[in-house]
Amino acid sequence: MAPLxxxxxxxxxxxxxxxxxxSAAVPVAWQALTVTGDITWFESSEAARRGFCGRCGSYLIWEEHDGLAYLSAGAIDGDTGMRMDGHIFYADKGDYYHVGEMLPCFAAGRSGPEVAP
Ligand SMILES: [Zn+2]
Known part of the structure; x- marks a missing residue:
């Protein structure tokens, strides 16, 4: 896979x-992307559409018809080497969280061990 x-x-x-x-997404040129399997598209606005896995429903791609596919970072298998570098539309966020808030991180479920964030 090419570096993202x-x-x-x-x-x-x-x-x-x-x-x-x-959402958490990384842009990639459509020309550099190979899609195998079925994608179910949802026209989310006149300017953009969202692609979901036709088999399991995972949210995979946001497309703004600008030649780029914005891949859902969480849907990419294995280690990605990617880093998040910013937040957009933060004014629209839910009121139940703040970015940078220090909360306990559990390796698995809440009954298991805590890990470093
Ligand atoms: Zn958004």
Missing amino acids: GAVTACHCTQCRKITGHH
Whole structure:
């Protein structure tokens, strides 16, 4: 896989509702992308569409018809080497969290050991 760029978190209302929290996406040129399998597209606005796995429903791609596919970072298998470098539409975020808030991090479920963030 070619190296990918930085991941951006989007806290807009549409991303919050589709993901259940906020999206985290990395841009890649469509020309550099090979898609295998079925993608189910949802026209989320006149300017953009969202692609979901036709088999499991995972949110995979946001496309703004600008030649780029914005891949959902969490849907990429294995180690990615990517880093998140910013947040957009932060004014639209849910009121139940703040970026940078120090919260306990558990390796698995809440009954298990805490790990460093
Ligand atoms: Zn968004």
